[in-house]
Amino acid sequence: MSESLLRVNDLRTYFHDAGAIARAVDGVSFDVARGETVAVVGESGSGKSVTALSILRLIRNPGRIEAGSSILFEGREMLGLSEKEMRDIRGNRIAMIFQEPMSALNPVLTVGEQIAEVVRVHTDASRHEAWERAVEMLALTGMSDPRERATAYPHEMSGGMRQRVMIAMALVLRPALLIADEPTTALDVTIQAQILELLQKLQEQLGMAVLLITHDLGVVAEVADRVVVMYGGEVVERATVTELFDSPQHPYTEGLMNAMPRLDQKTARLTTIPGIVPPSTSWPGGCRFRDRCAYAWERCEMEHPPLYAVRENHESRCHLAVEPDRRQSPHEPLAARAGAHQ
Amino acid sequence: MIVVVALLAPLISPYDPIAQPDIIGLKNAAPSFVHPFGTDSFSRDVLSRCIYGARVSLSVAGLATVIAVTLGTLYGAIAGYAGGVIDAVMMRFVDAALAIPRVLLLIAILALWNGLPLWLLIVVLGVTGWFGLSRMVRAQVLSLRELDFVAAARAVGASSPRILIRHILPNVVPTIIVAATLGIGHVIILEAGLSYLGLGVQPPSASWGSIIQDGADQVGSAWWISLFPGLLIVTTAIACNALGDALHAAFDPRHTTGAMAELDS
Amino acid sequence: MNNMKSDAPLLEVSHLSKSFSSHRGLSRKKAADIRAVNDVSFSIARGETLGVVGESGCGKTTMGRSILRLLEPTAGKVEFGGVDVLGLRGAALRSMRRRMQIVFQDPFSSLNPRMTVGAAVREGILIHQLAHGRDADQRVKVLFEESGLDPAYVSRYPHEFSGGQRQRIGVARALSVEPEMIVCDEPVSALDVSVQAQVINLLQDLQRDRGLTYLFIAHDLSVVQHIADRVAVMYLGRIVEIASSKDLYSDPIMPYTQALLSAVPRPEPGRQTARIVLQGEPPSPANPPPGCVFYPRCHHPRKDEACTQIIPPLEEKTPGHFAACIKEPPRTVELLMLAAQAAR
Numbered sequence: 001m002s003e004s005l006l007r008v009n010d011l012r013t014y015f016h017d018a019g020a021i022a023r024a025v026d027g028v029s030f031d032v033a034r035g036e037t038v039a040v041v042g043e044s045g046s047g048k049s050v051t052a053l054s055i056l057r058l059i060r061n062p063g064r065i066e067a068g069s070s071i072l073f074e075g076r077e078m079l080g081l082s083e084k085e086m087r088d089i090r091g092n093r094i095a096m097i098f099q100e101p102m103s104a105l106n107p108v109l110t111v112g113e114q115i116a117e118v119v120r121v122h123t124d125a126s127r128h129e130a131w132e133r134a135v136e137m138l139a140l141t142g143m144s145d146p147r148e149r150a151t152a153y154p155h156e157m158s159g160g161m162r163q164r165v166m167i168a169m170a171l172v173l174r175p176a177l178l179i180a181d182e183p184t185t186a187l188d189v190t191i192q193a194q195i196l197e198l199l200q201k202l203q204e205q206l207g208m209a210v211l212l213i214t215h216d217l218g219v220v221a222e223v224a225d226r227v228v229v230m231y232g233g234e235v236v237e238r239a240t241v242t243e244l245f246d247s248p249q250h251p252y253t254e255g256l257m258n259a260m261p262r263l264d265q266k267t268a269r270l271t272t273i274p275g276i277v278p279p280s281t282s283w284p285g286g287c288r289f290r291d292r293c294a295y296a297w298e299r300c301e302m303e304h305p306p307l308y309a310v311r312e313n314h315e316s317r318c319h320l321a322v323e324p325d326r327r328q329s330p331h332e333p334l335a336a337r338a339g340a341h342q
Numbered sequence: 343m344i345v346v347v348a349l350l351a352p353l354i355s356p357y358d359p360i361a362q363p364d365i366i367g368l369k370n371a372a373p374s375f376v377h378p379f380g381t382d383s384f385s386r387d388v389l390s391r392c393i394y395g396a397r398v399s400l401s402v403a404g405l406a407t408v409i410a411v412t413l414g415t416l417y418g419a420i421a422g423y424a425g426g427v428i429d430a431v432m433m434r435f436v437d438a439a440l441a442i443p444r445v446l447l448l449i450a451i452l453a454l455w456n457g458l459p460l461w462l463l464i465v466v467l468g469v470t471g472w473f474g475l476s477r478m479v480r481a482q483v484l485s486l487r488e489l490d491f492v493a494a495a496r497a498v499g500a501s502s503p504r505i506l507i508r509h510i511l512p513n514v515v516p517t518i519i520v521a522a523t524l525g526i527g528h529v530i531i532l533e534a535g536l537s538y539l540g541l542g543v544q545p546p547s548a549s550w551g552s553i554i555q556d557g558a559d560q561v562g563s564a565w566w567i568s569l570f571p572g573l574l575i576v577t578t579a580i581a582c583n584a585l586g587d588a589l590h591a592a593f594d595p596r597h598t599t600g601a602m603a604e605l606d607s
Numbered sequence: 608m609n610n611m612k613s614d615a616p617l618l619e620v621s622h623l624s625k626s627f628s629s630h631r632g633l634s635r636k637k638a639a640d641i642r643a644v645n646d647v648s649f650s651i652a653r654g655e656t657l658g659v660v661g662e663s664g665c666g667k668t669t670m671g672r673s674i675l676r677l678l679e680p681t682a683g684k685v686e687f688g689g690v691d692v693l694g695l696r697g698a699a700l701r702s703m704r705r706r707m708q709i710v711f712q713d714p715f716s717s718l719n720p721r722m723t724v725g726a727a728v729r730e731g732i733l734i735h736q737l738a739h740g741r742d743a744d745q746r747v748k749v750l751f752e753e754s755g756l757d758p759a760y761v762s763r764y765p766h767e768f769s770g771g772q773r774q775r776i777g778v779a780r781a782l783s784v785e786p787e788m789i790v791c792d793e794p795v796s797a798l799d800v801s802v803q804a805q806v807i808n809l810l811q812d813l814q815r816d817r818g819l820t821y822l823f824i825a826h827d828l829s830v831v832q833h834i835a836d837r838v839a840v841m842y843l844g845r846i847v848e849i850a851s852s853k854d855l856y857s858d859p860i861m862p863y864t865q866a867l868l869s870a871v872p873r874p875e876p877g878r879q880t881a882r883i884v885l886q887g888e889p890p891s892p893a894n895p896p897p898g899c900v901f902y903p904r905c906h907h908p909r910k911d912e913a914c915t916q917i918i919p920p921l922e923e924k925t926p927g928h929f930a931a932c933i934k935e936p937p938r939t940v941e942l943l944m945l946a947a948q949a950a951r
Contacts, residue, residue: 044799193870193872224876259800259803515721
């Protein structure tokens with residue numbers, strides 16, 4: 001039983017702008033154990049990316065992590081650390097890769113230099129040593145002719161190759177945790193398959209934990225051990241991956257799964273989730289999903305649901321957990337009744 | 343900063359009906375309560391002259407800029423949208439024109455053409471000033487041209503002139519406005535310099551530049567004659583730049599996303 | 608699935624090519640000739656949806672735009688309703704534009720930020736003089752309703768809408784001129800899954816109600832399988848396989864199609880994926896390998912030198928199913944062996 005590597009507790013990240021407060025992340029908690037892959041799933045407006053950035057304290061004004069939040073990494077409270085201490089951790093113990101590799105890479109430096117820089121910042125390796133490690137890392141990411149490629153510039157490479165470079169940069173110091181924010185969304189599906197395979201292989205080799213931010217349930221099923229579903233700045237469902245796909249509890253998760261066209265199932269019409277995500281500056285009272293929910297009833301408007309434990313390894317922020325019979329009587333969600341007008 | 347701009351407006355509007363040749367008696371009087379800016383060697387109230395001068399300086403700069411902006415925008419938009427050979431030829435011409443220092447060109451023209459009527463001065467200033475703007479407009483048009491909504495307009499059957507006018511130009515307007523405000527500041531200084539040299543605004547009209555010229559010999563004794571117009575020029579130019587900055591910021595949030603939009607994930 | 612209402616196809620594309628040349632410096636000599644679309648031929652029947660899939664650089668977007676003459680093709684023929692589209696000019700071209708429209712991928716750049724959405728939708732109506740003044744406004748409102756938007760929002764600007772809503776506005780704009788065919792260029796790729804479903808349903812409903820024909824370009828195979836009757840797979844500017852949606856997904860012939868399908872992550876954890884993970888990257892279109900351009904990455908157990916000798920033609924392998932491969936499709940047994948090998 002490994003103690004958790006990362007423990008996020010009641011994280012709240014708010015953006016204060018001209019009087020309005022956008023509660024992008026509003027009380028999010030989850031764990032990541034050593035070596036495991038946790039996927040955070042959500043759509044735009046769910047707060048998943050802000051959560052990832054908050055962990056590395058990359059949130060800038062007007063955003064800030066509110067008091068009462070806690071992020072423990074290897075037992076240490078990260079929110080109390082100084083900026084210098086955070087810099088020691090970033091790239092070294094916790095690394096992050098992003099969706100768009102082109103904007104994360106410096107166009108005027110060769111890729112080898114950029115990877116080597118990571119090494120030199122955190123260790124006292126010489127230039128030569130750092131370069132060697134960079135080449136070694138590129139080889140590990142499956143790049144052909146790594147020594148030659150290290151002297152190339154980012155714009156000379158394809159999207160898939162740039163993503164490999166980003167992975168090399170992130171992993172060169174063998175971090176304990178890799179945060180991957182939509183790492184394959186911008187890639188073609190065959191390249192995505194390569195990159196996912198690579199990540200899994202490296203994870204095994206390096207004994208690394210991965211926090212994967214994504215909106216793609218297919219990717220989640222492929223690589224995740226446990227899943228955290230986010231909606232409206234909150235965690236609405238938390239489960240192991242098999243539990244989640246076997247029996248999704250939260251109506252939003254259910255809706256997401258039904259809205260996806262599936263390669264092996266031919267349906268005439270996709271079921272949609274009517275309405276849109278409410279703005280983070282004014283979360284509705286009670287359950288934030290109720291206007292779009294096919295099961296909502298009066299309780300959902302009055303009482304903000306806590307994260308109920310439905311089973312072992314499965315929690316859901318939905319009153320259906322305590323009143324499961326209501327699932328038998330679905331109705332048209334409020335958002336659909338108002339017409340499709342949004 | 344915008345307050346400084348507001349200061350300019352009342353300068354123009356309540357222009358003193360006090361004629362320039364004011365009281366004959368007070369010659370070269372230092373600034374006093376009655377004459378806040380003092381008087382010059384012809385006993386003219388410097389403040390009043392400055393106010394009238396403001397009208398001249400500002401209108402010259404304003405009109406010249408309007409001409410420059412109109413020419414530059416049309417030229418740049420056509421070059422940018424047409425592309426290919428037309429664009430290449432048009433821009434080569436602009437490149438050549440930009441190689442000639444504007445001040446020297448103006449001095450040459452104005453020196454050869456003595457005693458220029460005011461309206462012609464404005465035209466000359468305008469015509470020599472549109473090149474840089476056309477490059478800017480062209481650059482923007484080039485990138486706008488590739489955007490999907492332009493393709494959509496073509497798909498729906500819009501003709502090129504229609505696309506230019508209804509789709510491309512409205513999106514170039516913020517750039518133009520910002521460039522125009524900065525341009526005004528630039529021309530004010532330019533005109534002041536030319537008038538100082540005696541090439542710009544001719545008497546009896548006075549602009550800030552010529553007032554400085556009037557007081558140039560007496561900078562030691564009657565320093566106020568040159569100082570105040572000079573200060574006005576500097577303040578106005580800074581105010582124009584500040585206005586340009588403010589406008590630029592005002593136009594941006596509509597298009598670009600602010601910190602709040604980072605939350606969209 | 609087959610809504611063939613007439614015998615002659617509505618759209619017939621023959622040997623369409625579009626090349627881009629990159630010049631080096633100021634010289635007029637071409638440094639490289641990039642064949643974005645290379646000798647593409649297909650047809651679409653009225654009321655049908657042809658899906659076109661492929662990865663970045665395969666030329667599908669270029670092809671879509673070339674058919675509409677938003678880009679001028681370098682060679683080939685496009686016939687729409689029997690009319691030679693590439694030969695038209697002036698007023699004739701303009702009236703042809705009414706008949707085929709396009710919906711774009713990016714909800715942010717597809718609408719003019721300085722134009723109200725009502726004006727954007729109204730533009731086509733005004734250009735083709737389908738209605739004036741009040742009538743035109745009324746039409747716009749009806750189009751909004753049909754696209755699932757509140758007609759009260761016609762005087763708002765694009766930045767006030769969400770991505771999904773902006774796509775709907777794009778659809779309303781395409782419909783404004785009453786087209787017969789719409790090229791959907793990755794219309795849902797930039798949207799969240801739940802919003803994607805809404806827009807897909809909208810497109811399907813409109814097709815049913817108005818008898819529209821779609822050329823649906825996408826990289827998401829699941830979406831294409833859901834909406835398309837027939838599917839064409841493109842690779843490096845060519846169509847390498849084309850078949851009915853059902854046949855393509857159940858029995859892909861081209862090794863590339865097989866790899867593409869197996870690369871799609873399925874929402875089934877623990878599923879034993881007989882995965883074919885393609886190695887390497889697609890070749891540069893400026894410098895394609897000789898013969899079959901897929902040869903270097905191909906996993907066909909019986910590929911050989913012959914593959915590099917000729918460019919495989921698109922041939923009918925089974926009724927209605929065309930593929931560009933000179934070899935017989937690998938047998939299931941061979942594929943399973945391959946997958947087992949890869950897993951080791």
